[in-house]
Amino acid sequence: MRRFARGFTIVRVVLRHGLDEVVLSSFRHPWLHSFTRVITFGRRLDAPRGVRLRLALESLGPIFVKFGQVLSTRRDLMPPDIADELALLQDRVPPFDPAISVATIERAFRRPIDQVFVSFERTPVASASIAQVHFAVIRDRHGRERDVAVKVLRPGMLPVIDRDLELMGMTAGWVERLSADGKRLKPRQVVAEFDNYLHDELDLIREAANAAQLRRNMKDVGLVLIPEIFWDYCHPDVLVMERMNGVPISQIARLREAGVDIPKLARDGVTIFFTQVFRDGFFHADMHPGNIQVSLDPDTFGRYISLDFGIVGTLTESDKEYLAQNFVAFFRRDYKRVAQLHIESGWVPANTRVNELESAIRAVCEPYFDRPLKEISLGMVLLRLFQTSRRFQVEIQPQLVLLQKTLLNIEGLGRQLDPDLDLWSTAKPFLEKWMLDQLGPKRLWRELQLEAPRYAKVLPELPRLMHEYLSRRGQGEGRAELLALLAEQKRTNRLLQALIYGGVGFLLGLIVMQLIARLRVF
Numbered sequence: 001m002r003r004f005a006r007g008f009t010i011v012r013v014v015l016r017h018g019l020d021e022v023v024l025s026s027f028r029h030p031w032l033h034s035f036t037r038v039i040t041f042g043r044r045l046d047a048p049r050g051v052r053l054r055l056a057l058e059s060l061g062p063i064f065v066k067f068g069q070v071l072s073t074r075r076d077l078m079p080p081d082i083a084d085e086l087a088l089l090q091d092r093v094p095p096f097d098p099a100i101s102v103a104t105i106e107r108a109f110r111r112p113i114d115q116v117f118v119s120f121e122r123t124p125v126a127s128a129s130i131a132q133v134h135f136a137v138i139r140d141r142h143g144r145e146r147d148v149a150v151k152v153l154r155p156g157m158l159p160v161i162d163r164d165l166e167l168m169g170m171t172a173g174w175v176e177r178l179s180a181d182g183k184r185l186k187p188r189q190v191v192a193e194f195d196n197y198l199h200d201e202l203d204l205i206r207e208a209a210n211a212a213q214l215r216r217n218m219k220d221v222g223l224v225l226i227p228e229i230f231w232d233y234c235h236p237d238v239l240v241m242e243r244m245n246g247v248p249i250s251q252i253a254r255l256r257e258a259g260v261d262i263p264k265l266a267r268d269g270v271t272i273f274f275t276q277v278f279r280d281g282f283f284h285a286d287m288h289p290g291n292i293q294v295s296l297d298p299d300t301f302g303r304y305i306s307l308d309f310g311i312v313g314t315l316t317e318s319d320k321e322y323l324a325q326n327f328v329a330f331f332r333r334d335y336k337r338v339a340q341l342h343i344e345s346g347w348v349p350a351n352t353r354v355n356e357l358e359s360a361i362r363a364v365c366e367p368y369f370d371r372p373l374k375e376i377s378l379g380m381v382l383l384r385l386f387q388t389s390r391r392f393q394v395e396i397q398p399q400l401v402l403l404q405k406t407l408l409n410i411e412g413l414g415r416q417l418d419p420d421l422d423l424w425s426t427a428k429p430f431l432e433k434w435m436l437d438q439l440g441p442k443r444l445w446r447e448l449q450l451e452a453p454r455y456a457k458v459l460p461e462l463p464r465l466m467h468e469y470l471s472r473r474g475q476g477e478g479r480a481e482l483l484a485l486l487a488e489q490k491r492t493n494r495l496l497q498a499l500i501y502g503g504v505g506f507l508l509g510l511i512v513m514q515l516i517a518r519l520r521v522f
């Protein structure tokens with residue numbers, strides 16, 4: 001019954017905001033259009049479609065707002081006017097009663113709150129649809145008091161999320177079946193991805209693990225601080241981490257006044273991003289200014305502070321390699337190579353014609369080279385490439401979409417800090433060094449080291465494996481082949497030995513003759 005009522009509310013909101021025009025525009029069933037025209041007779045719609053969609057999602061509640069935020073990053077699927085409007089969605093909800101935070105913590109740790117924390121601030125510092133943050137003090141393993149931030153999950157979210165997701169899934173099914181664009185847009189897949197993403201966000205242990213991994217990765221870079229996780233105080237519903245004290249990155253005037261080198265800050269942001277992406281293949285993918293602060297503490301002055309680790313992106317070795325090569329080929333204007341890389345990496349179907357893709361990519365990229373390099377937005381180039389790929393039946397990989405979104409965030413942030421920031425010259429030495437590492441002896445040595453334990457295990461087993469193989473193959477052809485091979489190998493070895501001994505003997509002979517000749521001279 002509840003599901004029915006919720007479904008009814010959704011239809012009402014869709015009709016009130018005139019979204020039937022958007023939803024039904026590609027539907028092939030004329031009776032649906034006539035029917036909605038009749039039931040919405042006399043309706044006036046003044047705002048553009050993107051604004052109406054944003055307002056509708058806001059009125060449907062936080063889960064739909066989150067859905068809109070996720071959709072805004074899928075610029076490979078959304079028309080630009082809608083994506084821009086969805087990007088304005090704010091996850092603003094009133095805080096929940098602190099008594100609920102306390103109850104959640106007490107349930108998680110099965111102790112009264114004053115036995116969990118030395119002190120706990122009931123008024124939250126921030127509140128969003130999924131969680132709320134409070135400050136507190138704990139006693140760590142060494143008995144020291146530590147200031148912490150406590151993230152508490154909003155209770156009862158799971159059933160609400162599941163109900164809304166079920167309705168979204170149902171609607172996506174209709175769109176896929178009835179809309180002419182259904183096959184390309186893959187709405188059911190989009191909802192399934194959102195489902196995964198939301199359920200991940202409901203597990204704060206996962207977020208804590210992301211933070212711990214990023215902190216370890218970034219330790220030697222010395223440009224960014226990531227809160228320490230207090231694992232003894234973590235639970236799927238509660239995350240306790242070091243409390244950070246920084247100035248929000250958006251307060252540039254305050255940072256400048258405090259003496260922070262702002263252009264360096266912009267360059268450091270790019271370095272951090274490229275290190276996370278290309279060195280580690282593990283990057284913070286929610287880099288909006290609300291999650292970034294700058295430290296003014298004398299020991300860590302001018303360093304970034306990263307917060308909120310709910311969304312991270314991961315890249316495989318081959319993704320990283322192809323991306324780096326793409327960037328380098330792009331800056332050399334080698335569009336053929338860019339096209340070949342897209343095919344080799346499997347980002348476009350193998351039967352794509354290189355020259356067609358090459359000329360489409362040229363049309364995307366060439367206009368950028370009329371501008372100074374510092375004005376080229378790599379995020380924008382990637383976005384255009386994705387849009388071009390749509391014509392080539394490409395299914396954009398989710399990790400690349402996350403990367404492109406983060407790149408846009410970083411560029412936006414960097415240029416806000418320093419309008420003269422030249423992203424390419426900041427990134428180029430990094431990428432070139434990385435490529436050298438990938439292809440050079442360092443990489444070979446690293447791979448040998450990685451493989452060594454496997455060889456160490458396999459080598460002593462080799463005679464046994466050989467024997468097993470021979471007995472399995474019995475006296476048949478296989479055995480004869482193998483024996484022939486072994487005989488051949490023995491012959492080759494003998495030949496090599498003869499050559500080496502012969503060569504060494506010849507050299508020794510030459511040296512002795514030279515010595516005798518010299519002795520004669522003296």
Ligand SMILES: Nc1ncnc2c1ncn2[C@@H]1O[C@H](COP(=O)(O)OP(=O)(O)OP(=O)(O)O)[C@@H](O)[C@H]1O
Pocket residue numbers: 091125126127128129130131132133149227241242243244245290291307308309310
């Ligand atoms: N370790 C911390 N130290 C100090 N303040 C923190 C810390 N973690 C979070 N905060 C504060 O809480 C706010 C919200 O935190 P966070 O972004 O992690 O929550 P969220 O629920 O994921 O919010 P949103 O989804 O809106 O980004 C931060 O902007 C910051 O002000």
